[in-house]
Amino acid sequence: MSEKDMIHPHLDHIGIAVKSISDALAFYQDALGIEVGEREEIVTQKVRVLFLETGETRTELLEPSSEDSPIAHFIEKRGEGLHHIAYRVESLIDTMASLEQSGCRLIYPEPRPGSHGTRINFIHPSSGGGILVELVEYTDEELGQTSEEEPHS
Numbered sequence: 001m002s003e004k005d006m007i008h009p010h011l012d013h014i015g016i017a018v019k020s021i022s023d024a025l026a027f028y029q030d031a032l033g034i035e036v037g038e039r040e041e042i043v044t045q046k047v048r049v050l051f052l053e054t055g056e057t058r059t060e061l062l063e064p065s066s067e068d069s070p071i072a073h074f075i076e077k078r079g080e081g082l083h084h085i086a087y088r089v090e091s092l093i094d095t096m097a098s099l100e101q102s103g104c105r106l107i108y109p110e111p112r113p114g115s116h117g118t119r120i121n122f123i124h125p126s127s128g129g130g131i132l133v134e135l136v137e138y139t140d141e142e143l144g145q146t147s148e149e150e151p152h153s
Contacts, residue, residue, distance in 0.1 A: 009087035009095070012136045013051065013058040017074050017083040021050045021063045028052055028059070040115050047071050049115055060086075084122070086134035092119050095135055099123065111137070 018024040021039070028034045029052075037051035037058070046069030052059040062083055064072035074083060089095040092111045100106065107122035114120035114136060123133040 009089050009135070011057045012086040012088040012134075013060045014082065015060045015062050015084040015086060015134065016081065017062050017071050017078075018080050019063070019075060021048060021061050024061050025050075028061070034059070041065060042115060045070065051116075084132040084134045086136050088136050088138065090137070092121060092135055092137035095137075096121055099127075103127070 016024075025036065029036050035053040037053055039048060039050045041048045043065075046064060046066045048063045048065050050061045050063075052061065062071045064075065066072065071083070096106060096111070104127040105124040107124055111119040111121050117139060119137045119139070121135050123135065125132050
């Protein structure tokens with residue numbers, strides 16, 4: 001079995017960049033009736049996030065918390081909308097090694113802490129068919145817990 005066969009990613013969430021989570025909720029919560037999860041601020045990434053409970057694959061709203069955040073730059077350049085697609089992987093380190101070996105360009109050289117006790121990295125859009133792809137690893141002890149001090153995508 002090759003390393004690629006061992007990755008088995010599953011769609012975890014879809015990230016949507018918005019100027020204001022509160023304003024976006026008029027559509028997602030009020031019009032569509034989607035259940036709202038917890039808000040979380042990721043200080044080191046300069047972003048506030050809110051997960052919407054949309055079944056096995058959640059929807060993540062990303063709001064910049066400062067003018068110089070990556071999400072603010074994204075919105076300025078491309079407008080509000082789809083920011084990334086996130087896949088859950090069993091082992092982020094093994095997945096990164098396999099992707100790098102196959103020539104994929106990753107955003108970070110090492111995993112970074114993400115929301116809800118996860119470890120994350122991103123595949124650069126140049127290696128992801130023009131899509132920013134987030135890789136998410138949930139640890140057993142941190143599964144489902146949140147931390148307002150951890151960075152996120």
